[in-house]
Amino acid sequence: MKKVTPYLYILPCFLTVTVFLLIPVLYNITVSFTDFKGIDLSNMTWNGIGNYKTLFADPNFRTAIKNTVIFMALTIVFQVGISLVMTIFLERGLIGSRLFEVIFFVPSVLSSVIIAYTFNQIYEPNFGFLNSFLGAVGLKSLQHIWLSDMRLALYCILAANVYQWTGMGIIYYRAGLANISHDVYESATIDGAGYWQRFRYITFPLLKPAHLTMVLMGTIGTLKFFDLVYIMTQGGPAGATEFPMTYLYKRFSLEANNGLASALAVVILVIAFVISALQVKLFNRDE
Amino acid sequence: MTRNWRKLCSLLLAAAMVGTILSGCGSEKEQGADTAEPSQTAGAQQEKDTAGDTGDSASAASLSFWGWIPYNNVIEPMTAAFQEENADIDVDVQIMDWGAYWDKLTLDLANGEGPDVFAMNLDNYEKYKDYMEPLDGLAAQVIGDDWKTLFNEKMLESTYVDEDLKIFPVDFGGQWYVFYNKTLLGELGQSVPNGYQAFADYAKAVENDTIPMIFGGKEALNVAYLYLWLVNNQNPGIVSKAAAGEASFEDEAFLKGFEDLQKMMDDGVIPKNSFGIDPTTDADSLFKERKSPMILTGAWQAGAYLAGTQLADSKIAKDEIGVFAMPTPINDNPYVVGSIDHGWAINKNSKNKEAAMKLVAEWAAGDAAQIWLEELYGIPCAAGVTLDTANLPSQEAKDTIGVISDTLSDQLAGPRSTGNAAVDNKTGEVVQAFVQGMMDAKDATAQMQQAYESSK
Numbered sequence A: 001m002k003k004v005t006p007y008l009y010i011l012p013c014f015l016t017v018t019v020f021l022l023i024p025v026l027y028n029i030t031v032s033f034t035d036f037k038g039i040d041l042s043n044m045t046w047n048g049i050g051n052y053k054t055l056f057a058d059p060n061f062r063t064a065i066k067n068t069v070i071f072m073a074l075t076i077v078f079q080v081g082i083s084l085v086m087t088i089f090l091e092r093g094l095i096g097s098r099l100f101e102v103i104f105f106v107p108s109v110l111s112s113v114i115i116a117y118t119f120n121q122i123y124e125p126n127f128g129f130l131n132s133f134l135g136a137v138g139l140k141s142l143q144h145i146w147l148s149d150m151r152l153a154l155y156c157i158l159a160a161n162v163y164q165w166t167g168m169g170i171i172y173y174r175a176g177l178a179n180i181s182h183d184v185y186e187s188a189t190i191d192g193a194g195y196w197q198r199f200r201y202i203t204f205p206l207l208k209p210a211h212l213t214m215v216l217m218g219t220i221g222t223l224k225f226f227d228l229v230y231i232m233t234q235g236g237p238a239g240a241t242e243f244p245m246t247y248l249y250k251r252f253s254l255e256a257n258n259g260l261a262s263a264l265a266v267v268i269l270v271i272a273f274v275i276s277a278l279q280v281k282l283f284n285r286d287e
Numbered sequence B: 001m002t003r004n005w006r007k008l009c010s011l012l013l014a015a016a017m018v019g020t021i022l023s024g025c026g027s028e029k030e031q032g033a034d035t036a037e038p039s040q041t042a043g044a045q046q047e048k049d050t051a052g053d054t055g056d057s058a059s060a061a062s063l064s065f066w067g068w069i070p071y072n073n074v075i076e077p078m079t080a081a082f083q084e085e086n087a088d089i090d091v092d093v094q095i096m097d098w099g100a101y102w103d104k105l106t107l108d109l110a111n112g113e114g115p116d117v118f119a120m121n122l123d124n125y126e127k128y129k130d131y132m133e134p135l136d137g138l139a140a141q142v143i144g145d146d147w148k149t150l151f152n153e154k155m156l157e158s159t160y161v162d163e164d165l166k167i168f169p170v171d172f173g174g175q176w177y178v179f180y181n182k183t184l185l186g187e188l189g190q191s192v193p194n195g196y197q198a199f200a201d202y203a204k205a206v207e208n209d210t211i212p213m214i215f216g217g218k219e220a221l222n223v224a225y226l227y228l229w230l231v232n233n234q235n236p237g238i239v240s241k242a243a244a245g246e247a248s249f250e251d252e253a254f255l256k257g258f259e260d261l262q263k264m265m266d267d268g269v270i271p272k273n274s275f276g277i278d279p280t281t282d283a284d285s286l287f288k289e290r291k292s293p294m295i296l297t298g299a300w301q302a303g304a305y306l307a308g309t310q311l312a313d314s315k316i317a318k319d320e321i322g323v324f325a326m327p328t329p330i331n332d333n334p335y336v337v338g339s340i341d342h343g344w345a346i347n348k349n350s351k352n353k354e355a356a357m358k359l360v361a362e363w364a365a366g367d368a369a370q371i372w373l374e375e376l377y378g379i380p381c382a383a384g385v386t387l388d389t390a391n392l393p394s395q396e397a398k399d400t401i402g403v404i405s406d407t408l409s410d411q412l413a414g415p416r417s418t419g420n421a422a423v424d425n426k427t428g429e430v431v432q433a434f435v436q437g438m439m440d441a442k443d444a445t446a447q448m449q450q451a452y453e454s455s456k
Helices: A004-030 A050-056 A059-091 A099-107 A114-124 A129-134 A151-179 A182-190 A195-206 A208-223 A227-232 A245-254 A258-285 B002-021 B070-084 B098-109 B121-130 B136-142 B151-158 B182-187 B196-206 B220-234 B240-241 B252-266 B272-276 B282-288 B299-306 B353-363 B367-376 B395-400 B402-410 B422-437 B443-456
Strands: B061-067 B088-096 B117-120 B168-175 B177-181 B294-297 B323-327 B336-346 B412-413
Touching: A004 A258, A004 B002, A004 B061, A050 A059, A050 A182, A050 A258, A050 B272, A059 A099, A059 A151, A059 A195, A059 B098, A099 A151, A114 A151, A114 A227, A151 A208, A151 A227, A151 B353, A182 A195, A182 B252, A208 A258, A227 A245, A245 A258, A245 B422, A258 B121, B002 B121, B061 B098, B061 B196, B061 B353, B070 B088, B070 B353, B070 B367, B088 B353, B098 B121, B117 B121, B117 B353, B121 B336, B136 B353, B151 B168, B168 B182, B168 B220, B168 B299, B168 B353, B168 B367, B177 B182, B177 B299, B196 B336, B220 B336, B220 B412, B240 B412, B252 B422, B272 B422, B282 B294, B282 B299, B294 B299, B299 B323, B299 B367, B323 B395, B323 B402, B336 B353, B336 B402, B353 B367, B395 B402, B422 B443
Parallel strands: B061 B088, B061 B117, B336 B412
Antiparallel strands: B117 B336, B168 B336, B177 B294, B177 B323
16 A cells, blocks of 8 residues: 555646647647648548658748747847846946836736737837837837837847746746845855856846756747747748747648647657756756 | 555555546546636536437437637627527537637547537638538428528528538638728828729828728738739639639639739739738728828728727728729729638537527527627628618718628639648749749649639
8 A cells, every 4th residue: 555655646636637648649640741731530541751741841931930030039148138137237226226126027927818918009100109109209210010010020029038037037036036035145245256247147147047047948938938939929920920939820720731830849849858968958958 | 564564555646647647638528617718608607428318309408519719799689589589498508719719629520529519611612511410401391491581592502512501501601802990091181092093093092191091911812812812803703713624724814813913003003011910900990090091901801890889989980981992903893702701510429419400590680680680781691681781880981881792792803722631832932932022923823723622
């Protein structure tokens, strides 16, 4: 009984993970090797790696991967950078810092739908805030059809994403800063270290766990990025803001090409595993 | 003893958790419980588990209906109209938003479940056709051999796909129509343009004062439909032929369609900011806010704008609204594109098909159809339904509403899309690239043809 009891305790969790995670993933992998279209399961026939060939030959998929890489890199840079700078300032105990913390955190608890619709209105070309502001200050030449400009749309969505999640980064960095002993700073000050030296040699390195969290969240968040981009541009214009999840949604929901959509899901799963493992290894290497 | 008691409690809790998880895997019918979505009923009971019931017996049945339309304020009188003649048939109605509807329908039909009757349109026909009951035989059995006389012959014919009828059509929708605000035009010192050149002149005259015409060009599919309509005006029916493999997407009409689109942009008829306007949310708001005297959209807005069903509390509630068919650069009397906008389908797994047929017949061609279409001001497919235009709020609306039914009857070039989702999506992408100068017409049409080849 003693040997069995621990397994009974983990049984509910194991069942949940198996039923709602493992089995669907295995089913998805199976479907990715079939030509399943529509919703009738009897229409499924094996077609080997045909879906994977189609996927990697599709320029829209390659664009989605390229956008993911660019978006991931810029999201991490901006979110880490802005979060860290804001945290440092807020830590100084300036008047109103608690209020500002709340204000910066609010977007991260709002629904992505609200954020997307808000930014849609900001970017609206006829009466939106951004173009209206540019017109009012005499910068009419800078007005654009922001979300329908193939060169700018991706960065417009990036701005909305950074706005939404920077507050969360502040929380992570605040927790990280709280874990750094003040004795370390005192010793450094006694030894003559200036502000930037303390930041560069103490604060930044000791915030490594928070950096890892931010990088991992940014990476995985970008790989499954869907809601903001779908509401704002639906992956357009002309695929300029296509992401793997918008590509998957179109193939699955609009075109009922379940086999191809499943193949993409498998590819994203593999990429997510590899990137996460590499990042954790990289961060732990120095330790 | 205490330790054994703790172990026992833990085991019981673990068993309860497992049981809860497994019970969540049951189907709605097995549970016989309320569904998650709110249910709209009109004196109806909850859907019963019909296993072992009289099945196809029409004398006591319970039907379930799912749809994204009609709106809740209309579904109740429609259901009441049906139950006047069929008091022994209960109807449980669920109206959901567009996205949730298709997701739920897909999951349930794939599991062999789903409602007895559901709303359907031709755009989604291909995906769900294997789950819809063929209606010819059932209609003859339940309604009578002359059931086809209930409908407009041409519209009923266009609902057949591969010689199968699986949707009872309700209304016929089409594009592209310009709903205009005559009151606002007058304030701008303008009159309703007649013909493409007059339209281009009007656009130039007002471009500094207002948006000449609102068009929701942000959505790729909407842009695709506009382009395909231009192609159909170059060569009526060519889009359907290309979609059937009888022509090529690289034919001249498709290339000239891009020329027409470019001309419309150059003339300011389609302002470049249009491609930043969302057709679903922004376009309608901008028109109702009097940001433009014109909006380019589909016939489905006739009820909203001409009959004013969606204008209460808006800034244009008291304005005179009219409609005309959008001219093209080569055609002042243009072809329109359209198809059955929506209809009712019967689940092939339904255990109450005869009762379901009575419901779809009433809702498609009976008093209920009249109720629904007076709300929508759609073009009815039923022979016995005529819309009373005397109650339209403005003289301009009364004078012009007929153009929709006239053009759909006499100047129909084909459906608005290719019927192939992959080609439609690709068309939207390449047209968006074209309007930004990132792709030329030849490349665009080549990609459309390639999308068609890949989808076969």
